[in-house]
Amino acid sequence: MHCTRKHDYNDAMLNNEATKTTPFEIKVIYSKRKTIELRFLDADLLQIKAPNRTSKQKLADVLLQKADWIAKTRRTLAERWQTPQMKQGEQILLLGSWHSLKILSTPNAKPQISETGVITIGKSLAEAGASALVPLYRQLTRQWTEHYAQLYAQRWQLAHQGIRITSASTRWGSCGPKNTLNFSWRLAMAPLISIEYLVVHELAHIKHRDHSKAFWQFLKQMMPDFEEGQSWLKQNGNKLPKIKP
Numbered sequence: 001m002h003c004t005r006k007h008d009y010n011d012a013m014l015n016n017e018a019t020k021t022t023p024f025e026i027k028v029i030y031s032k033r034k035t036i037e038l039r040f041l042d043a044d045l046l047q048i049k050a051p052n053r054t055s056k057q058k059l060a061d062v063l064l065q066k067a068d069w070i071a072k073t074r075r076t077l078a079e080r081w082q083t084p085q086m087k088q089g090e091q092i093l094l095l096g097s098w099h100s101l102k103i104l105s106t107p108n109a110k111p112q113i114s115e116t117g118v119i120t121i122g123k124s125l126a127e128a129g130a131s132a133l134v135p136l137y138r139q140l141t142r143q144w145t146e147h148y149a150q151l152y153a154q155r156w157q158l159a160h161q162g163i164r165i166t167s168a169s170t171r172w173g174s175c176g177p178k179n180t181l182n183f184s185w186r187l188a189m190a191p192l193i194s195i196e197y198l199v200v201h202e203l204a205h206i207k208h209r210d211h212s213k214a215f216w217q218f219l220k221q222m223m224p225d226f227e228e229g230q231s232w233l234k235q236n237g238n239k240l241p242k243i244k245p
Contacts, residue, residue: 024043024044024045024046024074025044025045025046026045026046026047026048027041027045027046027047027048028048028049028050028059029047029048029049029050030050030051030052030053030054031049031050031051031052032051032052033049033050033051034051035051036048036049036050036051036054036058036059036062037049037050038062038066038069038070040073040074040077042077042242043074043077043078043080044074046070048062076238077238079238079239080238080239080240080241080242081093081239081240081241082241083130083241083242083243084101084130084133084241084243085130086101086103086121086126086127086129086130086132087101087103088101088102088103089101089102092119092133093189093240093241094113094119094136094137094140094188094189095140095188095189095190095191095192095195096189096190096191096192096194096232097191099113099117099118099119100117100118100119101118101119101120101121101126102118102119102120102121103120103121103122103123103126104120104121104122104123105123106122106123107122107123107124107125108122108124108125109121109122109125110122110125110135110136111125111132111133111135111136112136113136113140119133119136121133130241130243130244131243131244131245133243134185134243134245136188137185137186137188137189137243138165138185138188139188140188141165141183141184141185141186141187141188141195142163142165144188144192144195144196145163145165145181145183145187145195145198145199146163148195148196148199148200149163149181149199149203152199152200152203152222152223153203155222156203156222158203158204158206158207159179159206160175160179160180160181160203160206161176161178161179161180162180162181163180163181163182163183164180164181164182164183165182165183165184165185166182166183166184166185167184167185167245168182168184168186169184169186171184172184172186172187172198172233172237173187173198173199173201173202174202175202175203175205175206179206181199181202181203182202183198183199183202185245186240186243189240189241190229190232190233190236191229191232193225193228193229193232194229194230194232194233195229196223196229197223197226197228197229197230197233198229198233200219200222200223200226201219201226203222204218204219204222
């Protein structure tokens with residue numbers, strides 16, 4: 001049976017000037033593991049997983065060693081765009097731009113985007129939180145990834161085995177061993193040129209499985225301006241609102 005002990009530490013030893021940032025909450029989980037793992041759950045909450053009997057001094061030493069990483073990670077998380085509060089008139093990120101949210105009196109009206117660019121959703125669904133937007137993100141991710149996959153697969157004679165929309169939060173997409181293309185629904189927050197780039201990137205892996213020079217040359221042949229789509233993802237990927245599916 002897996003057993004853990006949780007502790008909250010806010011004393012000077014674990015949360016002081018060594019972190020080079022303002023104080024934040026630290027949760028330590030002890031278990032039968034061999035290594036120490038640090039992970040921010042949000043900008044003000046650091047989770048530490050440590051082996052049983054790890055001393056407080058040992059944890060303090062690790063925090064000191066990771067001070068630069070802690071400061072950088074907190075800054076990145078602090079810059080993240082706010083999770084939608086699902087309020088009338090709120091701005092929602094979709095396909096690389098911000099769209100006004102209109103909450104309808106119809107309780108269970110599914111989220112959709114109008115011809116004028118307004119996102120509409122039923123009152124009851126909106127009250128359930130930002131996760132109610134996920135079906136719309138999934139729909140648009142599938143719509144546009146299928147569009148670009150068909151376009152480039154035919155042009156470059158690259159046969160894939162279908163598209164799968166995932167809930168991945170740490171990677172945009174992948175090309176499976178049987179050439180199934182996988183894309184996170186979060187991709188629908190990015191502009192179309194970034195979606196196009198991701199599709200072309202994964203299709204290119206059908207011919208080149210690694211990220212060798214040959215891969216990037218082939219990708220450049222397929223999409224000469226791919227850097228524009230790639231750049232948006234690099235600059236804004238860590239800023240995307242945190243929405244649980």
